[in-house]
Amino acid sequence: MELTAADVPALVRGAEVLGSGGGGDARAGGVLVSRLLRGGAVDLLDPAAVDPDLLVAAVGMVGATVVFTEQLPGGGEFARALAAAERWTGLRAGALASIEAAGLNAATALVTALAGAGPDGALPVVDLDLCGRALPRLDQFSLAVAGSDITPLALALPGGQVVVVDGGDAVTTERSVRSVLAGGGGWAALAVAPRPVRELLEHALAGTTRRVLDVGRRLLALPDAPAPAALARAADGEVLAAGRVLEVVRHRGAGGGFGGGFGRGSLVVRDRGTSTLLRLEMENEYLLALADGDLVATTPDVLAVLDRRAARPVSCDRVRRGDDVVVLRLDAPAFWRDPARLCAVGPRAFGYDVDPVLVDPVSAAEAHP
Template sequence: MRIDLADVPALERGVSLLGSGGGGDTVTAAALLRRWLADAAGGAVRLTAARDLPPGTRVVPLGLVGATAVFTEKLPGGGEFRAAVAAIERWTGERADALMSIEVGGLNGVLPLAAAADLRLSYVDADLSGRGLPRLDQLSVAAAGRGLAPVALAEPGGQVLVLADGTPAEIERTVRSFLTGSGGWAVLALAPILAGDLPGCSVLGTTSGALDLGRRVLAAGESPGADRLAAATGGRVLTLGRVLEVAHRMGPGEHGRPGFGRGSVTVTDHATRSLLRLEMENEYLLALRDGEVVASTPDVLAVLDRRTCVPISTEVLRHGTEVAVLQLPAAGFWTDPRHAPALRPRAYGIDSDPVLLR
């Protein structure tokens, strides 16, 4: 399968939905992908299923980490991707045969494709999240017990950092500290993963799935009814209504460090007048209808503009906006009891059991 310029609008819509209100600016990322595809050999990136690769193929997970708001002000020149991949190759002594994303939800569902076009490498139809995630220690490789180290970081000012060792939580803290003093964002590369190992530590089929999801939502047109929207997404419409209130606060941190921003959104349902409240961090995490939990992470909760069906991030949702709130099923990796604790509500400090579609 090839991804070319004609596929970018559907891909951008799909990954923005899977961002669950987080993941960064997909519009800017899609514009950068168009630029790189225009310069790529054949104008496309080859997308390959993990099962179609020789088991010994070395696949490097890649993505952008840090303050995605800063990313739109300080765009990558492309050298960051090459520097991060080259650093992890030097440290491990293993050449990258292919790339994959660390996170399909949000801009990381798009940018690593640009890196593959630039580096002339194939792209694997898998990622380490299956949705949008806030922390590196929640990636599927960490949930599967493989760890994260070594990690290479390349920031736009030219600095390159390799973290040779550390637990996933330690890697997460160190990366955030580095980003604070280095411009806000960096490209991260993990050590190569053999293609034969991907089924046990990654979420498969996510890029093709995001592309298909985006095509179906775009085909639904503007202002679709609840039934049509649910059919197009394979999910459930929790409410169609108007945002009554948006509240933001600082979330809990660790060891004296501030946490991610927290908040809540209240939506009045037009048909029933019930109140749906969404608890959010970087992503939408939990939905309560009139005080009863009706949906939660690891399922994807998305808020869409009622007319255009464009997903609205947690950062820009405002009072008075007409919205549709969706619940999309979690990837099977995250419903596996061995991996589920990493994304359950309690992993975010919310005292609730998961409430899922399946």
């Protein structure tokens, strides 16, 4: 499958949905991809159909997404991070993947492929990633949760510095990377050292970019102000509420994530049809939903807040009182439903002392045939 400029709007819209209110501004990634494509294309490969020994490097952006969008990179930062990871290991990537097929990171593998394109064209991108949705921490990469190393990895900072992190467990690596970001401009391009597809098929999530594109195409095909049920069908999700945002509360630096440094907040939506009050708890992403006080949905299912008229997702940092929205729940990738992995991305991983409440994929499929 080839990705061209015509696919960018769908990539952006689907990435916004899978961002679950976070993951950074997917439009910024779309701008970079469109600028670099210039009529060209990038091959999107099915990981099950390629040489299992093909070496793949996962790339992406980490850090403060607001800073990133204020000063867009030229794209070379991702290529520098990849080159550093290759030099450190002596391994050359034959293809790329994204660390996170959501938010702006849904585009970073494409940006890296195009920015580093040589006489033979851009590197191909393998359709897999390390999150399957937006997640805030490196220790939540699927590689780490499945027991594999996430190092060595390389960071290319906006000021031109390149840092390689090697050794240590995933939590230590997360702490080290955040320290580098704090003193280096707030964000960095990241590249995880190349590893064979056979390992990634065991420890990563496949088909995620196609999911992003499919959701984006269906949403873009909707008419203006679609019915909530139509939005749910397009996104392969279910409606939790549709109505006005009555309240938005934010608390800086009070989150329960790694180090407690992420801001936390909540919003309340009154359903127009039932008058149910749906409360969403949020950190970097929307994490929990309570209907009239009863817990009805949690991470790792994707909670998406969409503007009712434009069918466009509204991020945690942009939602405002008075917004007319539809709140959807999309099922989590099967990878995260394994009880051995669920604890790493469920509510308790973010400091909420509640059990996960996940949608039944079979029931959702029956509700939206």
